[in-house]
Amino acid sequence: MNTLIGNMMQVLLIITTIVIIKSKSNIKLVVFFSLFSLIAAILYYLNKSPDVALAEVAIGSAIMPLIFIVSISRQREFVVINHTEDDFLDNKVGTGYNLLMDFTKYYNLKLRIYNIDLNSLKGIFRSRNVDLIVEKSKADGKYVLKGKESTVLINKLEQMIKDIPNIYIIKISEAETYD
Amino acid sequence: MSPLLSFIIVLIGIYGLVISKNIIKSIVCLNITQTAVILLFLNFGNLSDGNIPIIHDSSINIVDPLPQALMITAIVIGSSITALSLIISIKIFHYYGTLNWEKLLEREG
Numbered sequence: 001m002n003t004l005i006g007n008m009m010q011v012l013l014i015i016t017t018i019v020i021i022k023s024k025s026n027i028k029l030v031v032f033f034s035l036f037s038l039i040a041a042i043l044y045y046l047n048k049s050p051d052v053a054l055a056e057v058a059i060g061s062a063i064m065p066l067i068f069i070v071s072i073s074r075q076r077e078f079v080v081i082n083h084t085e086d087d088f089l090d091n092k093v094g095t096g097y098n099l100l101m102d103f104t105k106y107y108n109l110k111l112r113i114y115n116i117d118l119n120s121l122k123g124i125f126r127s128r129n130v131d132l133i134v135e136k137s138k139a140d141g142k143y144v145l146k147g148k149e150s151t152v153l154i155n156k157l158e159q160m161i162k163d164i165p166n167i168y169i170i171k172i173s174e175a176e177t178y179d
Numbered sequence: 180m181s182p183l184l185s186f187i188i189v190l191i192g193i194y195g196l197v198i199s200k201n202i203i204k205s206i207v208c209l210n211i212t213q214t215a216v217i218l219l220f221l222n223f224g225n226l227s228d229g230n231i232p233i234i235h236d237s238s239i240n241i242v243d244p245l246p247q248a249l250m251i252t253a254i255v256i257g258s259s260i261t262a263l264s265l266i267i268s269i270k271i272f273h274y275y276g277t278l279n280w281e282k283l284l285e286r287e288g
Contacts (some may be wrong), residue, residue: 010184017188017211021195023239026203033207039285040214047181047221048231049247059258061277064210071265106275132272152286163205 006046013039030068037061078109083135088143089113096134097125100143102158142166149173181222188215201266202278206261213257220246 014038030073037060080100082089090098097113102117104111125141131153131160133146145161147154186223192212199205223244232244272278 010181012189014187017191020211021198022247026201029204029207033210036214037209040218043181043218044221047218047225048229048242049221049224050231052217052221052247052250055251055254059208059254060214064258064261067262067265068203068207071269075269075278103248107277124275148237153274155275156276 008045009042009046013043014168026072027069028108029107030065030072032066034061034065037064075170076108076110076114078104078107078132079130080111080113080114080134081130082115083133084143086136088136089134097163099161099164099167100132103160107153141166146168148158182219185215185219185222188218200272200279200281202280203265204275205280206264209264210261213253217250218229220250224236230279 013036016032016039020029020032020036023032039054040060041053041056044050044056048106067150078100080089084096088094089100090097092098100111100113131147135144135146137144143166145157145167147157147169154169155173158169191213192208192215195208195211196205199208212242224243226240226242228239230244232247234241268278271283275283277283277286
């Protein structure tokens with residue numbers, strides 16, 4: 001009985017591995033990885049080590065798919081913080097909104113605009129990954145986009161806004177902070 | 180059959196690492212290879228007539244509990260390595276705008 005279950009589980013493990021290698025979508029990959037860990041846990045138990053099987057069920061098939069799914073959903077965001085008080089970044093009206101929408105569509109990103117004051121952020125929100133900050137300059141009334149210096153995305157954005165007169169970009173190197 | 184199974188799964192995992200174009204899939208393939216190695220070590224410690232290592236009678240023979248203790252440590256360390264590499268993949272995506280290896284090399288050079 002034990003050897004029959006063992007042989008079946010070994011064949012199932014190989015089939016699941018091939019399905020993981022062949023699958024195209026990210027979410028499908030993670031679900032099949034969870035199944036792979038469950039079958040591996042059964043094989044650990046049949047090798048007379050129930051403690052390792054317990055750890056594998058808890059970590060391999062629950063916690064690891066969780067962090068995979070959280071990171072997959074988090075990496076498609078392009079976070080923009082809005083400091084202007086007029087309708088530059090308003091939905092479907094402002095020129096800046098349309099510009100950033102075209103830009104994020106080109107790279108398959110999801111645009112998230114937050115209308116918050118940076119000084120009111122505290123604790124964990126302050127260390128959040130911000131990609132771009134939009135401000136209105138007090139001296140000449142132009143719009144300023146602040147971003148990190150080394151990214152390819154900012155260089156592409158700089159090429160896109162070359163023709164538009166009242167927008168310019170400030171690049172900040174890694175060691176400095178935004179504010 | 181179990182050392183052969185570990186060998187096959189390590190081969191499939193390395194094949195996936197070589198052909199995969201997505202960073203997420205590469206991380207999953209690393210995890211697959213690690214699981215195969217854990218299975219190999221547990222199979223080396225296994226005896227066909229041994230019992231599970233819980234001692235309630237000193238006359239019965241049990242399997243070796245040392246590889247099992249080491250492999251629990253390996254599982255925990257593997258999960259933390261996975262979390263670290265996923266964080267690095269998010270950083271790469273925000274810098275280059277893609278997670279495809281070929282496009283990454285294009286934009287880098």
